[in-house]
Amino acid sequence: MKNKILLILTLFFCITIYSQNTYVFFGSFNRDKSSEGIFVYQLDTIKGKLSKVTTVKNILNPSYLTLSPDGKYVFACTESKTKNAGSVSSFEFNPENKTLNFINSQKSGGENPVYLTAYKNGKWLINGNYTEGSTSVYPISENGRIQPMIQNFQFTEGSIDPGRQERSHIHSTVFSPDFQYIFMPDLGADKIRCYQFNDQKNEPLESCKIPFTKTTLGSGPRHFTFHPNGKFAYCIEELTGTVNAYQYFDGTLKSIQRINTHPEKYKEDFESSDIHISPDGKFLYASNRGFEDNIAIFSIQNDGALKTIGYQSTLGKHTRVFAIDESGKFLITTNARSGNVTVFKRDFKTGLLKKVGKKVKIKSVSCVQIKNYN
Incomplete structure (x- = not known):
């Protein structure tokens, strides 16, 4: 009996500690350095409630965030959507003191940075610049300081949509599961670009044998993710409201399915945005902006193909x-135009979502990252 009570108390203690040490980081288009740009909240992982911890001012349009693998540093795309500007910035987060402090910034190497990713050892940072269609590589020192860029790749070619694809637009930079390759969906050129990554070299990015995978013309590939098993990859295509599923092996992608993120009745004006897979690899989620503002929910089959489960309004x-x-x-979810954040609880069996917690208002919120610090 005593052992059972001890086990219950230990389990309760672990759950309580976990619920108190999960932090949520939000980036935004603050448009003004004097207003708050980055917001840190604590997530109650029992009730789903968000509680504000701290905020950061004196930075402009920190529209996209990523964390170092250990969560000690927060990296941000700054000066996004600012004409003739663009930078990447570093901050140190201390969960014990609940502080987020600015470290430094570097030029992004192109106008309108929109995505950042960190290497597994935290010593490299790669960003994608949308407007000028480029990618930059930065070393990161042990204190989280971003060093000047050591590589910058500029792309120019566009595709068939004169309004959105007049030139290259890199929209994300995503490492392969083994961190030997990095993939860069190019919305402007209808390509998923590929580079090898060798962290032992001073200039780690090198050309791949297959430098890019073509996507459907006019599709506008945007964000990209890998299945936890490393065998499949998925790209959300903004302009056609579709997800392209791929078989993946050693730097190569082979399309196996292309599926709508919208019901069949919708035929145009798509603005699909982000894509993620549940940690158990059973469900894929894709966000749609515009006239729907929802999350499309798919189950992932054994062969990597997707099956539509339903849609959840992001409110x-x-x-x-x-x-x-x-x-x-x-x-x-982050809802930029309405300036609010919505927390959903996932059903592990069905993949469906249910709203929990109270409404959180953050003006022009654009990005969210979650990290547990146990």
Whole structure:
């Protein structure tokens, strides 16, 4: 009996500690350095409630965030959507003191940075610049300081949509599961570009044998994710409202399916945005902005193909980046135009979402990242 009580108390203690040490980071288009740009909240992983911890001012349009693998540093795309500007910035997060402090910034190497990713050892940072269609590589020192860029790749070619594809637009930079390759969906050129990554070299990015995978003309590939098993990859295509599923092996992609993120009745004006897979690899989620503002939910079959399960309203306008916590229990959306955040609890069996917690207002919120610090 004593052992059972001890086990229950230990389990309760672990659950309580976990619920108190999960933090959520939000980026935004603040448009003004004097207003708050980055917001840190604590997530109650029992009730799904968000509580504000701290905020950061004196930075402009920190529209996209990523964390170092250990969560000690927060990297941000700054000066996004600012004409003739663009930068990447570093901050140190201390969960004990609940502080987020600015470290430094570097030029992004192109106008309008929109995506950042960190290497597994935290010593490299790669960003994608949308407007000028380029990618930059930065070393990161042990204190989280971003060093000047050591590589910058500029792309120019466009595709068939004169309004959106007049030139290259890199929209994300995503490492392969083994961190030997990096993939860069190019919305402007209808290509998923590929580079090898060798962290032992001073200039780690090298050309792949197959430098890019073509996507459907006019599709506008945007964000990209890998299945936890490393055998499949998925790209959300903004302009056609579709997800392209791929078989993946050693730097190569082979399309196996292309499926709508919208019901068949919708035929145009798509603004699909972000894409993520549940940690158990059973469900894929894709966000749609515009006239729908929802999350499309798919089950993932054994062969990597997707099956539509349903749609969940995000209860806001212009849904951009969303995130799933490490346990797979919660999905959090950012709604930029309505300036609100919605927390959903995931059903592990069905993949469906249910709103929990109270409404959180953050003006022009654009990005969310979640990290547990146990």
